[in-house]
Structure formats: structure tokens, C-alpha cells
Amino acid sequence: MPQIGYLSEDRLRNIPKRQWAAHEFSFYLHDLIAHLTSAAERHRAGHIQIKIETEKDIEALREASDPIDFLSVTGRTDEERRLMVNHICAALLPDMLHFIHAGLTALEKRKFTLAFACLRKPFNEGMPLIALLCADEEKFFTKFKTDPVDFLDGRRFHRTAKRLAIEAAIAKCSDLDFLSADVLYAYLFDFENPSGFAGLFDKAMHLVTRNSSIKTEAYNLNFIFKDPRQNDVYESSYQVISYVLLCIHLMQVELLKRMHFPADDYLKQLSIRAAGTYQALFLKGRSEIAGSINETLGGLMKCPVCNERVRLRKRTVPMFFVTENLECDQCGHVNQFPLAWLMSNHAGDGVNSQHD
Ligand SMILES: [Zn+2]
Incomplete structure (x- = not known):
């Protein structure tokens, strides 16, 4: 990792x-x-x-x-x-x-x-x-x-x-x-x-x-x-x-x-990010939260350097959730992503469910 x-x-x-x-x-x-x-x-x-x-x-x-x-x-x-x-x-x-x-x-x-x-x-x-x-x-x-x-x-x-x-x-x-x-x-x-x-x-x-x-x-x-x-x-x-x-x-x-x-939604968001990072770092299998983020916020995840759509991967989940930086899976550049703002806009969607 x-x-x-x-x-x-x-x-x-x-x-x-x-x-x-x-x-x-x-x-x-x-x-x-x-x-x-x-x-x-x-x-x-x-x-x-x-x-x-x-x-x-x-x-x-x-x-x-x-x-x-x-x-x-x-x-x-x-x-x-x-x-x-x-x-x-x-x-x-x-x-x-x-x-x-x-x-x-x-x-x-x-x-x-x-x-x-x-x-x-x-x-x-x-x-x-x-x-x-x-x-x-x-x-x-x-x-x-x-x-x-x-x-x-x-x-x-x-x-x-x-x-x-x-x-x-x-x-x-x-x-x-x-x-x-x-x-x-x-x-x-x-x-x-x-x-x-x-x-x-x-x-x-x-x-x-x-x-x-x-x-x-x-x-x-x-x-x-x-x-x-x-x-x-x-x-x-x-x-x-x-x-x-x-x-x-x-x-x-x-x-x-x-x-x-x-701050109920904010607390929920922090818990999802912490649990998602734990899963990505320590548990086997695919990261369900990465899939959920790709589904909900994928349309906004476009690399400013190479212009390609970026998919969140299990290996890039910890950096994404902890520091709000997204690594482009095409060119490798790391860019800031306004995760907290967007998650709060999607409160109640799949992205804020602990199961997704
Ligand atoms: Zn890129």
C-alpha cells in the first residue's frame, strides 16, 4: 500500500x-x-x-x-x-x-x-x-x-x-x-x-x-x-x-x-471514511466503498492533467479518504478532490451508507 x-x-x-x-x-x-x-x-x-x-x-x-x-x-x-x-x-x-x-x-x-x-x-x-x-x-x-x-x-x-x-x-x-x-x-x-x-x-x-x-x-x-x-x-x-x-x-x-x-451527517461521513480506509488497508477482497464512490462521484473525477476519467481503486482509497487527494489511475498525478463537500451534498445517497 x-x-x-x-x-x-x-x-x-x-x-x-x-x-x-x-x-x-x-x-x-x-x-x-x-x-x-x-x-x-x-x-x-x-x-x-x-x-x-x-x-x-x-x-x-x-x-x-x-x-x-x-x-x-x-x-x-x-x-x-x-x-x-x-x-x-x-x-x-x-x-x-x-x-x-x-x-x-x-x-x-x-x-x-x-x-x-x-x-x-x-x-x-x-x-x-x-x-x-x-x-x-x-x-x-x-x-x-x-x-x-x-x-x-x-x-x-x-x-x-x-x-x-x-x-x-x-x-x-x-x-x-x-x-x-x-x-x-x-x-x-x-x-x-x-x-x-x-x-x-x-x-x-x-x-x-x-x-x-x-x-x-x-x-x-x-x-x-x-x-x-x-x-x-x-x-x-x-x-x-x-x-x-x-x-x-x-x-x-x-x-x-x-x-x-x-453534525450528524458530518459524523457519519467521517466514520465511513475511517471504516473505508480500514477495509482497503487490511481486509481482503474488493473495496465496496470505492465502487460506491465511483458510482456516485465518478462523473466529477476527471484528471486535470491528462483529462482522463479517474476510477478510485482499493490501493488509492486510503489517500483519498484520509487526505482528500485522488491519484489518477491513468497518469499517476495526485490532485486534491473536495471529498467532504461532495459527500455532504450526497448525504443520504449510496455514498453515505456504511454498507456500500
Ligand atoms: Zn491523469
Whole structure:
């Protein structure tokens, strides 16, 4: 897969060339989640409005330790839940993004242990918590309010509970047929899966590990003697990283829709572009979204250099969706294409359907 052009070559120079596009896409997903988080903040999407009508309310507000306390004391349970969920999203996602950014940057420097130590918390703890919110915020609210430790510590919110939360969240946030809780479970929590992250996460965190599938060999310490010139980590990691980040993005979009975020079509467009890029980069078979774009926008895709009609190909999908540049399949020139504008004009057509 060719370079997407999202990151400078300077950033990519230590990564094997075959994985450049995948690394760029991972960073694009990180930036997409970050951009939506700050856009939500700017639009005050997490704010709620309430009317204070009685003297009793004014007194309660004066005496409350914070706005959530006021809502609780005055029996405004729905508003309390909404504010709490919004508040958690606004605070948890940036925390997850700090670790993801550090993990991806560590991969650019071939610091493998650091990369997996950084990715563990947002992937294995943050993402399942976002999934719980996405799946059933009423249940989350009730339990979180009474005893968050008992609700969320490892004894209760264990691997199986996380799989169930993720399954329920995916059912709410996406109808993409390649997204599944079983795949996420295998990627993040199954120590028996040799290409998953469960073992790598533990090995990155601990010098020695006892679990039979990741037991530290005699005369060794986890990761300490790993040759940083080896490329195996790059070959096996990007599909997992991209898959998890795509899920976080889709769950974030679902949560934003429940807030006052006035951009449903735009959110849908971003999700289609992210999912289409994932499919083109990592899944076998033809790219259905490329076919759908050719059908809907093909009439406008004419190369300004050679004047030929351009068809979007699976290999040119990542650059097209991530940077809005279209590579001519006749002469090879790359030109800007106003994808976002045109997709918003075709909202509701086939081009904006996740199945097409
Ligand atoms: Zn051309």
C-alpha cells in the first residue's frame, strides 16, 4: 500500500516502508478522535440547560458542592445522568489520547516496550469503559454513582464482562459486518492468541511473567534483550491498533450523537471514511466503498492533467479518504478532490451508507 501522505517521511523513516500507510492511518484515527473531542468541547456539546424556577431550587444550588450534586439533590436524575456521562467522555477520551499518542510516537522510534506499555491502558481499560457508556448509560450511571470501584475494578469488570460490554456497544454504534466483540476480545484479552496484544501488554509492563502462554523463558527478561532493529512488531500490530482505534472512534460518534453536537451527517461521513480506509488497508477482497464512490462521484473525477476519467481503486482509497487527494489511475498525478463537500451534498445517497 503506498504512503498516504498524512505524515512526513521524517516521522516514518524508522518504520518499514510496507507499514507506512498503516502507521499513518493509526495516527489519522488518533487525530480524528482528538479533533472530535475538542470540537465537542468548543460546541459545548456536553453542556446541559436546566430551568431554575423555585426558591427551593435557588437555595439547593447555593448549598450544592457542584452542579451534579445540585441535580442529584433536586431529583433531576435524567439531567444528572446526561451531565455525568458527558463529563466522563470529555475527560476520559483526552486521557486515552495522551497514551495512544505516546504509544504511536514510541513506534516511530522503535521503542517497543514503551509503545505497548502506553497502549495498554487506553485499549484494555479506557475502551471497555467507553463501551459500557455506549451500551447502557442508565445502568452505568446507577452503578457508577453508588460504587465505581466495585463496578469497574478487575474483579467485576473482568475480561468476559468487557467482551459483553463491547458487544452491546458495537450493536449500538455500527452495522459494519467486520466489527465484532469476539475479534476485539481475541486482539486484546486472549492470552492464547499469538498475534493479539494481551501477552505483549503484560510483557511490556512486567520484566517476568508467569502465565503459561507468555511465561518468561529461562535466562531472559521480557522485551529487555529485544533487538530494536527487528520488524516483527510492525508486521503484526497495525491491524490491531487500527481496529481498536476505529471502534473507539465509532463509540465516540455514538456518544456525541446523544449530546448537542449538531453534525450528524458530518459524523457519519467521517466514520465511513475511517471504516473505508480500514477495509482497503487490511481486509481482503474488493473495496465496496470505492465502487460506491465511483458510482456516485465518478462523473466529477476527471484528471486535470491528462483529462482522463479517474476510477478510485482499493490501493488509492486510503489517500483519498484520509487526505482528500485522488491519484489518477491513468497518469499517476495526485490532485486534491473536495471529498467532504461532495459527500455532504450526497448525504443520504449510496455514498453515505456504511454498507456500500
Ligand atoms: Zn491523469
